[in-house]
Amino acid sequence: MREVQQKAQTRGFYAKNLALGLVISVMLLFVVSFFNxxxxxxxxxxxxxxxxxxxxxxxxxxxxxxxEVELDVVEIARxxxxxxxxxxxxINVNPSGSSGIIGLGDVEVDFSTNYATVEDAxxxxxxxxxxxxxxxxxxxxxxxxxxxxxxxxxxxxxxxxMFDVDAKLAKDLRxxxxxxxxxxxxxxxxxxxTTEMFADSNPNDMFTGIVGVGAYLTRLLNEAGIPxxxxxxxxxxxxxxxxxxGAYERQEVYIRRILEENPTIEIIIDLHRDGLPETSPRLVxxxxxxxxxxxxxxxxxxxxxxxxxxxxxxHLPNLHLPTNLAFSLQMQIALNEAHPTLNxxxxxxxxxxxxxxxxxxxxxxxxxxxxxxxxxTNAMYPLAEALVGVLR
Numbered sequence: 001m002r003e004v005q006q007k008a009q010t011r012g013f014y015a016k017n018l019a020l021g022l023v024i025s026v027m028l029l030f031v032v033s034f035f036n037x038x039x040x041x042x043x044x045x046x047x048x049x050x051x052x053x054x055x056x057x058x059x060x061x062x063x064x065x066x067x068e069v070e071l072d073v074v075e076i077a078r079x080x081x082x083x084x085x086x087x088x089x090x091i092n093v094n095p096s097g098s099s100g101i102i103g104l105g106d107v108e109v110d111f112s113t114n115y116a117t118v119e120d121a122x123x124x125x126x127x128x129x130x131x132x133x134x135x136x137x138x139x140x141x142x143x144x145x146x147x148x149x150x151x152x153x154x155x156x157x158x159x160x161x162m163f164d165v166d167a168k169l170a171k172d173l174r175x176x177x178x179x180x181x182x183x184x185x186x187x188x189x190x191x192x193x194t195t196e197m198f199a200d201s202n203p204n205d206m207f208t209g210i211v212g213v214g215a216y217l218t219r220l221l222n223e224a225g226i227p228x229x230x231x232x233x234x235x236x237x238x239x240x241x242x243x244x245x246g247a248y249e250r251q252e253v254y255i256r257r258i259l260e261e262n263p264t265i266e267i268i269i270d271l272h273r274d275g276l277p278e279t280s281p282r283l284v285x286x287x288x289x290x291x292x293x294x295x296x297x298x299x300x301x302x303x304x305x306x307x308x309x310x311x312x313x314x315h316l317p318n319l320h321l322p323t324n325l326a327f328s329l330q331m332q333i334a335l336n337e338a339h340p341t342l343n344x345x346x347x348x349x350x351x352x353x354x355x356x357x358x359x360x361x362x363x364x365x366x367x368x369x370x371x372x373x374x375x376x377t378n379a380m381y382p383l384a385e386a387l388v389g390v391l392r
Contacts, residue, residue: 139165149332149346156350157305163325169333171326173360175226175266175391184264185229187221187387189214189271190255192247192354194234196273198373206232210273213366213376217271220384226391229265231258248354255357267362267391270354272298273376274365283367284375285341287382293367293375295335295383296344297328300352300363316352323359327390331362334386342382360391 139145142160152158179186197209207215211232218230233254235247259265274283274296283294302316318324328346335343347365355361364383366376 136165136169149329151345151347153347153349155305156301156303156348157308157310158348159303159310162301162322163329165329168326168329171323171330173323173327173330173390176264179227179264179266180392181225182227185227185262186264186391187226187228187267187269188231188255188258188262188265189218189228189269190231190233190251191235191271192251193236193244193272194232195236195242196275197369198273198367198371198376199369200372206234208373210271210366210376212373213273213380214271216377217269217380217384220380221387224384224388226388227264229258229262231255251354255354259357266358267360268354268358269362269364272363272365273371274368276368276370278370282370283344284371285339287339287342287378290378291372291375292342292378292382293371294344295342295379296347296365297332298347298349298353298363298365299324299328300349300355302350302352304350313350313352316356318352318356320356320359320361324355324361327360327362330390331386334389335382338386339382342379 139148142158142163145160145163145165146152146158150158175186191210191214194206194211195209197203201208206212214230214232218228221228231254233251235251235254236242236244238246255268259268276283284291285294286292299321300316300318302313302318302321304311304313332343332346344365353363355363366379
């Protein structure tokens with residue numbers, strides 16, 4: 001009998017330990033998964049790969065699963081509409097309309113390369129005072145142009161023939177005057193990463209993060225007579241959970257559908273908040289006595305640096321790149337003239353991001369995760385002024 005009891009106790013001991021081991025294993029898997037998503041899926045990608053490549057999807061047929069695109073009124077702030085009722089805003093939605101996750105191959109991470117952060121590049125070099133049209137002769141020198149205007153990520157390469165300053169500044173970017181002052185949208189503002197928040201944001205209210213900053217810029221442009229639409233479907237959410245990877249793929253069909261339904265749109269602005277190491281200098285300056293988040297334009301060149309040779313990334317074509325570059329350069333010069341301390345240099349990356357939809361596409365980083373919401377919204381005043389100056 002004693003032997004039977006001992007065996008039963010032994011089995012019970014093993015069963016308890018097995019159950020405990022399973023619980024601990026599940027918890028460890030959860031912790032590892034969370035760590036991987038938050039560190040390697042977000043923090044690492046913010047620091048080393050601020051934005052990611054995405055495949056070309058021209059239509060719903062190009063996607064690996066069927067997508068029913070329905071542009072709900074709660075997702076779009078129509079031109080001249082100042083603000084949607086807060087209770088009508090859908091916060092946790094599945095932006096893909098499916099439980100499928102696409103875009104897992106959109107990031108090409110080389111863990112063996114020690115990439116410098118964008119802020120490192122900004123802070124270790126002071127651009128020479130030759131960033132205005134009065135110094136156009138200096139900017140015609142490719143070496144001085146690159147040093148004064150651009151941060152070149154090591155994964156891509158600066159090709160001087162792509163940066164003809166005279167041609168870029170001569171490019172007419174004005175909108176069709178017939179479309180100004182009406183109800184048909186001319187500008188579309190959206191966010192590939194709607195969940196990007198600021199230091200004092202309410203994580204349960206996306207209007208206190210980058211989406212709220214986009215709403216602010218929308219209002220300013222509308223008040224300036226440039227009809228602007230704000231679209232804030234969450235592309236970085238899947239099944240109600242944060243999922244940054246694949247956001248650029250998931251947005252493709254929706255943005256194209258908006259452009260098809262609104263042919264008057266000439267300009268798209270993808271508004272982001274940057275993410276940098278906590279030890280880097282804060283991205284804040286002073287504009288008219290107000291703390292203001294610094295801005296940075298981003299251009300994806302669809303071109304990789306292979307041993308010092310520029311190699312096109314064939315699956316990321318961008319026929320609009322020349323005008324994209326003209327747009328960011330004209331905006332950079334306009335803001336440098338008005339507020340010399342506001343803008344960081346234009347960041348050139350190998351990938352395409354969201355600037356391939358239209359010729360006049362602008363990718364803007366507003367501050368970083370340590371900026372306050374007020375600092376970010378303060379930056380929308382000079383940005384709106386520069387946009388009005390370039391587009392009108």
